[in-house]
Amino acid sequence: MxxxxxxxxxxxxxxxxxxxxxxxxxxxxxxxxxxxxxxxxxxxxxxPSKEDLFFEVWQRSIDEMEHAVLKPIQNEGPFMAKLKKLLRSYIDFVRSRRETLQLIERERINIESRQSTLWEKLGERYSEFVERIAQLVKEGKLAAELASDLDETVTAQFIVGSLSSVDKNQLEEVANLILKSLTKKE
Amino acid sequence: MxxxxxxxxxxxxxxxxxxxxxxxxxxxxxxxxxxxxxxxxxxxxxxPSKEDLFFEVWQRSIDEMEHAVLKPIQNEGPFMAKLKKLLRSYIDFVRSRRETLQLIERERINIESRQSTLWEKLGERYSEFVERIAQLVKEGKLAAELASDLDETVTAQFIVGSLSSVDKNQLEEVANLILKSLTKKE
DNA sequence: GGTAAAATTTACCGAACGGTCAGTAAAATA
DNA sequence: TATTTTACTGACCGTTCGGTAAATTTTACC
Incomplete structure (x- = not known):
């Protein structure tokens, strides 16, 4: 056993x-x-099959990312603190779990273009993750910390997408760019 | 013939x-x-082989993207006009040449993780493209329109990465976020 | 220590893969 | 019209693929 x-x-x-x-x-x-x-x-x-093996690898990877990125912000108070913590934990995740990130980034497109029902489930699992970040954006809009005309899902995709596509050594710079782009002009 | x-x-x-x-x-x-x-x-x-076929498809795709994105900004005057034109032409490219973009996004990671010399060439061809955008960023720094502490390559990766990873219907919103993040605070 | 169940290996299958080759039809050249 | 070159085909090769079944080893329990 x-x-x-x-x-x-x-x-x-x-x-x-x-x-x-x-x-x-x-x-x-x-x-x-x-x-x-x-x-x-x-x-x-x-x-049972290669597909089933991949399915479990994928689900575990998303769980791992979700845990690493979303868990730390759960008990954080004000919105801006949450957002900054999110960027921080996402950076840590990208740096420490390269293999997991690469798997997700690599197979995300692949999964989307397969039409079988089982594969679609995997895509939905990833979308769930993005949507959870979108919820945070919504929170920021309600707290009047973010511009009200921001599309929540697009903003979430923007955050994840930009942090996933740059060199790992300068992630902080990108996090600053994101922060600057999202915070209201005063 | x-x-x-x-x-x-x-x-x-x-x-x-x-x-x-x-x-x-x-x-x-x-x-x-x-x-x-x-x-x-x-x-x-x-x-001669499947690889050779792919190589030609890849080179053509990068050429196509480079032409669609970089050509329009060549004879543009001041930096900010160039930057805005770049974002505009990139959005048009993403919208009109979905197949090309998807090929590049999908195989970019794949290419990087193959160690053969031939495949590495393909990766370099893509890096060239990014580096050309990095040159534009450098231009903006020299013209004092962008913050002088921006890393040029990272900024270029940030622009391309964020615009490639969001829904095609709301690209303008992302372009605005990018603009806001890059322009100096006044 | 015997034994049944669980874990692992050996041996194998049909299908699909990338790639080759001898040959043919159609065009171009002379 | 004869001949060479170009475009294309069908049949096939060795290998590797995902997957299966049976035999063998290891473990757990009485």
């Missing part, structure tokens, strides 16, 4: 690593098995 | 379409052939 979950975990870790580097279609089950130090058939003992 | 280039073009167009939807590893040569209305073997008459 203990051994079982340990092997399963090793497979998930190996899969996540390789998926993040080469993408879903670029990785074979044999590669994943080798990375995990296991024979290919054993993967099928724990996971 | 005329027929030859027409077929070649059809193959390139079909490949671009499929690569942009499914990615390099997600598309087979047979699919591309079907999309182009051609037998698979004929593709190898025009292109």
């Amino acid at each position: 203990q051994r079982k979950s340990k092997t399963r975990e090793r497979i998930l870790l190996a899969a996540k690593k390789l998926f993040s580097i080469k993408g879903f279609d670029g990785v074979s089950m044999e590669e994943i098995a080798n990375e995990a130090g296991v024979k290919k058939a054993l993967i099928y003992y724990y996971f | 005329q027929r030859k280039s027409k077929t070649r073009e059809r193959i390139l167009l079909a490949a671009k379409k499929l690569f942009s939807i499914k990615g390099f590893d997600g598309v087979s040569m047979e699919e591309i052939a079907n999309e182009a209305g051609v037998k698979k073997a004929l593709i190898y008459y025009y292109f």
Whole structure:
């Protein structure tokens, strides 16, 4: 029972690593098995298919990101403090969990362009995350700290998108740009 | 001679379409052939390999983007006019050339994580594009229209990244956010 | 220590992959 | 008209793919 979950975990870790580097279609089950130090058939003992394996990797990655980014701001008080904390924790996440971020960034587009119902669920899971940030933006508008004509979802996409696409060494600069763009002119 | 280039073009167009939807590893040569209305073997008459086919699709796509985004600002005068024109032309590009943008966004990460010399060239071609926008930022700093402590490359990545990652219907809002974040406080 | 269940490996399958090649039809050249 | 070049096809090759079934080893429990 203990051994079982340990092997399963090793497979998930190996899969996540390789998926993040080469993408879903670029990785074979044999590669994943080798990375995990296991024979290919054993993967099928724990996971019904390559897709199912990827699904679990994806869900876990989004959970991980959501936890790292959203959890720290939950008990924060005033809106501006929350926003700054969000940027801070997002920067920390990008810096410390490169593999997770790369997996998400890489497969996000891929997921959107597959039409199967199962894959769509994965896309929705990601949208949920963005929408939670959009909720924060809404909060800021209600508190009159952000301009009332801001579209919440677009603003959330803007925050995530800009922080995900720049060099990891200068994320603070981007966070400042975001802050400056969002705060009301006085 | 005329027929030859027409077929070649059809193959390139079909490949671009499929690569942009499914990615390099997600598309087979047979699919591309079907999309182009051609037998698979004929593709190898025009292109030595799948990689070579992709290389040409990629180079053309970057050229297309560079032309659409950078050409309009070449003969523009003052810096702020140039910057606004850049945002305008980038928005138009995102709206009208979705396939091209999706190909670039999708394969950019993929290209970076392949270590072969040939693939690295493709990555450099993209970096060139970003660096050209960075040059514009530098211009703005010299003209004292932008804060002097802005990192040019990061700012360029910020502009491209944020405009590439939001819903196409509200790009103007993002352009305004970018403008607000970059212009000096008065 | 025997034994049943769980965990892992070996051996294999049909399909699909990227790529090749001999040959043919159609055009261009002479 | 004869000949060379260009455009294109179908059949096929070796390999790798995702996935399965059966045999073997390891573990847990009495």
